[in-house]
Amino acid sequence: MKFQAPKGVSEYFPPRSGAFAWVRSTLENTISSAGYQLLELPIFEDTDLFARIGASTDVVSKEMYTFEDRGGRSITLRPEGTVGALRAVSEHGLDRGSLPAKVYYCGPFFRAERPQKGRYRQFYSIGIEAIGTHDAALDAEVISIADAGFKRLGLTKYRLEMTSLGDAESRAAHRVDLVKFIAGLDLDEETKERAQLNPLRLFDDKREEVRALMAKAPILLDYLSPESKANFAEVQRHLTAMGIAFTINARMVRGLDYYTGTTFEFVHDLLGAQSGIGGGGRYDGLMGEIGGQDITGIGFGLGLDRALLAVEAEGVVIPETFVSDLFIIPMGEAAKSEALKCAASLRANGFKVELAFGDRALKTAMKIADKSGARYSLVIGDEEMASGVVEVKEMSTGSANSVRLDSLASALK
RNA sequence: GUGGGCGUAGCUCAGCUGGUAGAGCACUCGGUUGUGGUCCGAGAUGUCGCGGGUUCGAGCCCCGUCGCUCACCCCA
Numbered sequence: 001m002k003f004q005a006p007k008g009v010s011e012y013f014p015p016r017s018g019a020f021a022w023v024r025s026t027l028e029n030t031i032s033s034a035g036y037q038l039l040e041l042p043i044f045e046d047t048d049l050f051a052r053i054g055a056s057t058d059v060v061s062k063e064m065y066t067f068e069d070r071g072g073r074s075i076t077l078r079p080e081g082t083v084g085a086l087r088a089v090s091e092h093g094l095d096r097g098s099l100p101a102k103v104y105y106c107g108p109f110f111r112a113e114r115p116q117k118g119r120y121r122q123f124y125s126i127g128i129e130a131i132g133t134h135d136a137a138l139d140a141e142v143i144s145i146a147d148a149g150f151k152r153l154g155l156t157k158y159r160l161e162m163t164s165l166g167d168a169e170s171r172a173a174h175r176v177d178l179v180k181f182i183a184g185l186d187l188d189e190e191t192k193e194r195a196q197l198n199p200l201r202l203f204d205d206k207r208e209e210v211r212a213l214m215a216k217a218p219i220l221l222d223y224l225s226p227e228s229k230a231n232f233a234e235v236q237r238h239l240t241a242m243g244i245a246f247t248i249n250a251r252m253v254r255g256l257d258y259y260t261g262t263t264f265e266f267v268h269d270l271l272g273a274q275s276g277i278g279g280g281g282r283y284d285g286l287m288g289e290i291g292g293q294d295i296t297g298i299g300f301g302l303g304l305d306r307a308l309l310a311v312e313a314e315g316v317v318i319p320e321t322f323v324s325d326l327f328i329i330p331m332g333e334a335a336k337s338e339a340l341k342c343a344a345s346l347r348a349n350g351f352k353v354e355l356a357f358g359d360r361a362l363k364t365a366m367k368i369a370d371k372s373g374a375r376y377s378l379v380i381g382d383e384e385m386a387s388g389v390v391e392v393k394e395m396s397t398g399s400a401n402s403v404r405l406d407s408l409a410s411a412l413k
Numbered sequence: 414g415u416g417g418g419c420g421u422a423g424c425u426c427a428g429c430u431g432g433u434a435g436a437g438c439a440c441u442c443g444g445u446u447g448u449g450g451u452c453c454g455a456g457a458u459g460u461c462g463c464g465g466g467u468u469c470g471a472g473c474c475c476c477g478u479c480g481c482u483c484a485c486c487c488c489a
Contacts, residue, residue, distance in 0.1 A: 004462090004480065058487055062414080080489085113487065114414070125489055206485080255488050276488060303489030331447065364442085366449040379448065395449075 008115030009122040010305050018321040020124075023153060023308045027126050028106060030149040034141070036104040036128045041084050043108060047074040049083055052289050054257030056197035063111040077110035080256065081127045081301055082283070083290060089131055090292030099132030099295075106304075118274030118306045127280070129299035131287065136231050139262040139282060139298055140238030146266060146278050146300045147244050153307060154316035155268070158277060161249040162264035164232035166224045167284070171260075174223035175199060185213050203251040214251075221250045228261065235262050260284040262298065268306070270313035277310055278302035320373070324352040325412050326392075327374035329365040331381035339380050342408065349409050370395065376412060380405075 005011055012020040032038075053060050065077040078084055085105055088094070094101045106126040113119060128145065130138055143160065150158055165171060178199045187195070191210065194201050202214055224232065239246055246264075254263055263281030271277070280300025288294035311318070326346065330339035343353040354372055356365040362379065369377040378390045384405070392411055393400040403411040 007480070063487080109489075111488080114485095115481085116485095116487095117483065119488070123489060127489090204487090273484065273486095274488065278489070301489060306489060329448080361442085362447045363449075366447095368449085370449040377449080381447070383447090391448090393448075398449080400448090 006121070008113075008120050010120040010124070016308075019311065019318045020304065020308055022318050022321060023311060024106065024124070024126065024304055026152050027149040027302060027304070027307070028104075030152055031104045031126065031128055031145060034102075034145050036102045036130075036145075039085055039088055039103045039105045041081075041088055041105055041107075042078075043110075044075045044077050045084055045087065047076040049087055049290060050076050050079060052258075052286070053080065053083055057255060057257055059111065059255055063113055065110045065112055079109060079111050081105050081109065081125055082129060082256075082258075082299055083286070085127075085129045085299070086131070086287055086290055086292060086297065089129070090287065090290065095132050095287070095293055095295060100130040100138060100297075101132055102128070102130050104128040116274060117272050118303075118309055120305060124304035125301045126304060127299055127301035129297055131297035132293075132295045134296050136234035136262075137238055139231075139235045140242065142280065142298050142300060143235075143239060143246075143262075143264055144242050144244055146280070146302060149302065150266065150277070150307070150310075153311055155277075155307075155310055155314060157270055157314055158266055158268040158310065160244065160246040160264060160266055161252055162235075162246050162262065163221065163248060163250050163252045164224060164228055164235075165260050165263050165281070166220060166228040167260065170223050170225045170228050171220065174218060174220045177218045177223075178220075181217050187213075198257065200253050204253040219250045221248070232262065254279060254281065258283045258286045258289070264300075266302075268310045268313075271306060271309055274306065276303070277306045322352065324354045324372060324374040325376060326351060326353045326408075327356070327369035327372050327377040328353065329356040329362065329369060329377065329379045331362065331379060334382070335380045335385060338385055338405075342380070342405065346409060346412070351409070351412055378403075378408075 047064070047066050050064060051060060055061060059079050064079055067075055069075050085103060089101055089103060094103065104127060107124065108122050109125050110122050112121060115121060128142065130142055143162070147160060166174075179195075182195050182199055182202060187210075191202065191205070200220075202210065203217070205211065205214070236246070249265075252263065252265060254265070259281040261282035261284065263279075265279035266277050267275050268277045269275070278300055280298070282296060282298040284296045285294075287297060326343075328339045328343055330336040339355055343355055346353045354374060356368055360368075366377070374395060376392050376394055378392045380390055384390045388405050389402050390405055390408075391400040392403045392408070401411070
């Protein structure tokens, strides 16, 4: 084999691509049933746009696919969906109508990381953004849509973790104390550097020693302003009212620095190290940061690759994506033409129809019809064309009925 | 970016202490004229990831490289 796919990309091909398509359409249907409308965006943007995600993040500092286009512009393959969505909303004035502006996106994203289970250099996400309204009920609805999507996929072994990152004042007060606390710890150089960029990151360290050291660190939730606190409590009330289980994880750290207020993550138990199947939160300053109106927003991104992995890990039975109604076997050149016409007209009437191609023995063609899973099959040759009548065979029972060629549609119902 | 494991037919893998490749599944054809699911028979298939090296001789040893995979890291 001469060529291989680029390193670390996720590719879907039959038969698994059917499962992938089902995961995607299930999540998409869940989202659009809540009134979110499609945003079909470029997969590359001005590099500076993504830089606004936060220079301290790994995503921006070392995982972007950046290149110069022929006009000398610095272009980057989108590593996430939110800023692109906000850019489009702002650019096209979607935030000038009634708010919140509710949009969703779906497609490939790119991050130059070392590949691993559930982590790819090109991966697929679907996400929503509700822009312009500050309302705890909206936070709860956004979370509930993600939860509903996972439930529709048949997933049960996941959990919702959430916290509140509070408003700017809350975070500033906490940061002062946290930095002070970390300064008193005995840490290695690399960890100190990470703490410099974003002290919150130390909460996410998996090493036991660090976890132990951080056990007594000041927690942001304790610094929440009265408004933030009340808002977070209300989000929780709404979720509880909807019967959505969650746990508060005060040490949760998201990879993108723009989150404020309600922040959440869906974690699946059967996926190994890359267990986050989705996450999101509110972002108060991001719209303003990219040059739009200074309005808030909230959204989530769900990983399609990981959702599929989770579906497979839980053994979810995926509904058959394609079962044809009829498999037509033409015998001879003249019959091929008739079969083609017949298939086209049935498909136009909403039937799923497949044909046998290549000049195979009838017996072989029947085997193919059998493997296709078609409900019915029929053979068309000189006799049938002369009489205008074919034998329609029900594959599961083997029984056949004579049907006029011009009334096939009603016979298949 | 760092570390461990792995790379043999489309797929899952076997290949003993180095002697120029095999199985099952899948695939193709057939088991007397135009009807499937079982069964039987026959057949095709690999630059043994790639490139060097050691050797009379390497799929098996050594080096490099690419890729896969798992973990760290990071996150969807």
